[in-house]
Amino acid sequence: MKAIVFHHYGSPDVLKCEEIARPTAGDNEVLIKVRAAALNPYDWHFMRGMPYLIRAMAGLRKPKVTRLGFDVAGQVEAVGRKVTQFKPGDPVFGACAGARAGAFAEYACTSESALAMKPHNVTFEQAAAVPMCALTALQGLRDKGHIKPGQKVLVNGAAGGVGSLAVQIAKSFGTEVTGVCSTRNVDMVRSIGADHVIDYTQQDFTKRGHRYDLILDAVGNRPLSAMRRILSSNGILVMAGGQAGRWMIGPVARAIQASLLSRFGSQKLVGLLARASKEDLSIMRDLMAAGKVTPVIDRRYKLNEVPAAIRYLEEGHARGKVVISFDDSHKASNQIETTSNFRRVPAGLDTSGGQVGHQSRIRGKKVVVRQLPRQDPGHLLKDRRHDLVVGVYLRGKEANFEFLSRIAISMRDPR
């Protein structure tokens, strides 16, 4: 099978797409025919062996595990003899962790306990986009942040992999959510349910005089003193991400400072290390099945394009998730997606300015424009008479095409 392999730490140039032996499932393991995998900063940290602390477990001079890729979705190919919950053919998603890293391959093996069934209403690409980021967002909000209905929640980094899921998960808990992102992502963050969006290029969210009961910080770019200023008196700051640098000096100093500050006063500043959890993957499956969480896909790459995909992710401005797709038609869908680019009518798609009910054809497919209730893009998939349903919501006279790509992808693979 083809797989991404690396034998030295370094830039994406160390990644090679090679022919290697297909793994075999151990007693408690499942062999998956990979349909999609997703990228995380975690992958490039291991690729670069940075921060250096990683090398203490991953190998001092060179990586002990020569494969990459944590997030996976695909079909069960074979199961170990003690596996009880899955059978060949089942659509699954989950994590290839530790020694079983290797989702960037045609086949991947992982423990039965690291997988859940893929809901029918999301694609393999969407399902692959979930595991690491959703575990981080869910465990951060629920376990560390003790999220409660009615609370005011702020997500810093709301447009990224963790943030775009955190916004939707926080909404599912019945909270009032504020997302922080740059100008180009304001509409997207609003479209996934944020009640308020702060454009960090225009405003410093720590200087607006608003207070929050819970902050999930996936960026870590503001001093803790400023973050405390915008926490309510019993508020909780969950520190999910930040710039680690080579030596982790910044994050370690920040963690020590946070632990000291938490001892005085009623506010809590806590770190987070997400853990694999079958129960939490099942919760995410249910949230997706109910249409409460719809992963946002930014770009798709093929297996041999993993180095380019990692370069893009490393720039730090992915909009939702970057996925590796094994679907041959992904090129066509990419064209739809990248040209949609929110608010702009995609080339070749005549939607008459987003007039609801308007019908047209794109590449021979029947397309219809439907109005989108903001919280429920899932209902558009029920339209069986059309190949593609364009979701718009109308703000004044302006049609907003932000769900185009996601709906398009769902229609392409509606299982």
Ligand SMILES: NC(=O)c1ccc[n+]([C@@H]2O[C@H](COP(=O)([O-])OP(=O)(O)OC[C@H]3O[C@@H](n4cnc5c(N)ncnc54)[C@H](OP(=O)(O)O)[C@@H]3O)[C@@H](O)[C@H]2O)c1
């Ligand atoms: N603690 C854990 O267990 C755990 C688990 C997973 C990930 N993480 C960490 O969490 C962090 C986020 O991960 P991710 O997967 O979400 O990364 P990501 O998808 O690469 O994040 C990119 C996003 O960050 C946003 N961003 C960049 N600068 C920003 C700023 N100044 N203010 C607000 N948003 C900004 C970008 O939005 P714009 O383009 O709009 O700027 C972009 O959408 C990383 O540091 C990662 O290592 C931690």
